[in-house]
Amino acid sequence: MRVGLYVTCLVDLVRPSVGWSALQLLESAGCEVVVPEQTCCGQPAYNSGERELARALARQAIEAFADCDYVVLPSGSCASMMKRHYPALFSGSGSSFGSDTLKGADDSDAPAGLEDFCRRVYELTDFLVNVLHYTPKAACPGAFAYHDSCSGLRDLAIKEQPRQLLRAVAGAKLTEMVEAEQCCGFGGTFSAKFPDLSCAIADRKCAALAASGADALVGGDLGCLLxxxxxxxxxxxxxxxxxxxxxxAGRTRR
Structure with missing residues (x-):
């Protein structure tokens, strides 16, 4: 099984250990992992109305991962962009929320292999659980609270997958916090446009974390976590x- 790892911009530039951890997990599950030359998935451009730039980035990603059986991302946000929103870039609709995005694409504009590419895209924990049926091998003692990111939860139904994996980690205890599904306030460009509101939302999440008694916070989107x-x-x-x-992957030592 040839798996293309899409590292994502934030992981590459801010916390490469996430990318190395994803690579380690996929290889330990028996995958042949490749990391083609890549750039942004196009989400910031798409959310800002720069559709032509977003289309160019989408075409680049589709071409780069053409020979991979699967495309796996350690980010629900970027995976959602690729899997659910790329089709909207090449159709008359401005957004794909709440629709079957694999229908209605403008074939005259869409790159070859668009629908096939979207079907091959997976968020990391979803891929580990539902495709690889993977059981973690690392030990990591402690009580962990999991934050559900908006795109992963609402666009890709990423909810039980990370929790199933956490429960299987030796020594780990899942400690749920109230409003785990509520937004952290990041929202990509939202945090830059509305910093006061963004911080107020984050502070509410931080208070819920403290009340949970967890030793550490865990999530699947680096933007939320940062x-x-x-x-x-x-x-x-x-x-x-x-x-x-x-x-x-047992890479929790700083």
Whole structure:
């Protein structure tokens, strides 16, 4: 099985350990992993109305991963962009929310292999659980609270997959916090456009984390985690914040 790992911009530039962890997990499950030359998935451009730039980035990704059986991303946000929103880029609709996005694409504009590419895209935990039926091999003692990111949860139904994996980690205890499914306030460009509101939402999430009694916060989207970690440090709190790939691969030492 040839798996293309789409690293994502934030992982590449801010926390490469997430990418190495994802690579380790996929290889330990028996996958042949390749990392083609890649750039942004196009989500910031798409959300800002720069559809031509987003189309160019989508075409680049589709071509780069053409010879992969699957395309796996350690990000529900970027995976959602590729799997659910790429078709909307090449159709008359401005958004794919709440629709069957694999229908209605303008064939005259859509790149060859668009629908096939979208079907091959998976978020990491969904791929580990539902395609590979993977059981984590690492031990990582501690109580972990899991934050559900908006795109992963609402676009891709990523809910039980990361929790199933966490429960299988030796020594790990899943400690749910209230409003785990609520937005963290990041929202990509939202946090830049509405910083006060963004921080207020994050502070509510940080309070829920503290009330849970968890030793660390875990999530599947680095954007959310960086936003929440920043607020925690602003509050003088040193609660560890990990991407789930790091926990599953046993890469939780800083």
């Amino acid at each position: 936003h929440l970690e920043g607020r925690l440090r602003q509050q003088g709190r040193d609660t560890p914040v990990f991407h789930i790939a790091e926990v599953l």
